Amino acid sequence: MESLSNAPSLLNYLDAPVVVADPDGCVVFLNPAFEVSFGTTRERCEGRALAELFEGGDREAVLAAVAATCLRGQSVRFRIRHHERGFQVLASPIAVDGQRVGSVLLLTEDLLELEGLHRVKRELGTAVEQLGVALDHLARPDAQLSDGERQDWIASGRGAVADCRRAAGNLGRMADGQARQGERDRxxxxxxxxxxxxxxxxxxxxxxxxxxxxxxxxxxxxxxxxxxxxxxxxxxxxxxxxxxxxxxxxxxxxxxxxxxxxxxxxxxxxxxxxxxxxxxxxxx
CATH class of the missing domain: 3.30.565.10 (Histidine kinase-like ATPase, C-terminal domain)
Known part of the structure; x- marks a missing residue:
């Protein structure tokens, strides 16, 4: 468990957003990265309930994290969204006045979503290229293909179409997840x-x-x-x-x-x- 005594000066240098709450769940510190990412200031946030800095269903996740850290001394990981940006949050207990336990939340950009999108993009790109090559061979007017070769190119094209459908399905599931988050924010x-x-x-x-x-x-x-x-x-x-x-x-x-x-x-x-x-x- 970390101590709050030297934390603020160190946390100011982190590029990741950080916010600290006292044992009552009220904000006592947030670093410049949090101010930039959430469009607020330390002066506006100090003294407010930590959960009030977040919106929609994310508040419930933050309240649960505060209870876990302050009451049970446990660290908790969860995800939130803010203005279409996803964050992974690590909430950990922090000592206040040497005895009472508060919470420190470290937020990092959720790269899983971006990695997933890039993966789907690569899959679609590969499948489309494979399909294009197959069609080029089949459509060439001067192509002298045996029945076996023609069937091979048709099979390659069908495989590419199947890969496209699978990638589209993965993209649809990712979009559904975003939609559910949007519903929660409403x-x-x-x-x-x-x-x-x-x-x-x-x-x-x-x-x-x-x-x-x-x-x-x-x-x-x-x-x-x-x-x-x-x-x-x-x-x-x-x-x-x-x-x-x-x-x-x-x-x-x-x-x-x-x-x-x-x-x-x-x-x-x-x-x-x-x-x-x-x-x-x-x-x-």
């Missing part, structure tokens, strides 16, 4: 969206003295949708209400069944005395 965890929206406006609300209570049912379902766009809509709703300078707001979420389908309804209200009507609910 899922919304209501608890995360509400918490992230409030956290993102914490500074603005503190400036005008507005507090927000987040109240949601514990068993809210994961729903389909774009988490980033929904969070942006929720932040816009919060800004509009904060501009009216209420003392505090209540942001809530509950399950609702509408025409036989399950939804999550998000409601923003001002519980203060004399408050006007709440904002229209957001449904996801």
């Amino acid at each position: 899922m919304i965890d209501p608890h995360h969206v509400l918490r992230d929206a409030v956290a993102g406006l914490a500074y603005e609300m503190a400036e005008v003295g507005v507090s927000v209570d987040v109240l949601s049912e514990p068993d809210l379902p994961i729903v389909q949708g774009d988490p980033k766009r929904f969070q942006e809509a929720l932040e816009a709703l919060l800004r509009a209400r904060v501009a009216q300078s209420p003392a505090w707001l209540t942001l809530g979420a509950k399950r609702a069944e509408i025409e036989g389908s399950l939804f999550v309804v998000v409601i923003l209200t001002d519980p203060g005395p004399g408050a006007g009507p709440g904002a229209p609910p957001l449904v996801m």
Whole structure:
């Protein structure tokens, strides 16, 4: 188990993204490579929950990794995606204050996908070249081929077609894997969206003295949708209400069944005395 005391100065020199969390799972350090790869800054991330730096189903993987490292002292390997880039992640325990255990995540570009694509490209290239040679021999008007030679070239061409089909199948399976990842990235965890929206406006609300209570049912379902766009809509709703300078707001979420389908309804209200009507609910 490594110590946190000398780690930051050393980790700054790594080309691979690195992020460190304390025993409570909050970010205490990230290196310049992480800032560049994820388009953020250390100042924006410090103090936030580590899982909040990631999106979609990757958050659940990070939460599980933090639990394994902080609670059980285990190292964990898993994969994530960010803006069409795949990463392999190694999460390891790290000593904090000599006793408590935090987490350090080392991310490396997932080369397996690139290697797989290059392999399929080579397979297709070889098969197409083989097919072209066979067709050239069979189509030459001056070719004087015996029946045996003709059958050999036909067999070679058929073998090349089979290789093309096999490579296309491998490419299809790789694409299916990407599609499943894309579907996972289009899922919304209501608890995360509400918490992230409030956290993102914490500074603005503190400036005008507005507090927000987040109240949601514990068993809210994961729903389909774009988490980033929904969070942006929720932040816009919060800004509009904060501009009216209420003392505090209540942001809530509950399950609702509408025409036989399950939804999550998000409601923003001002519980203060004399408050006007709440904002229209957001449904996801």
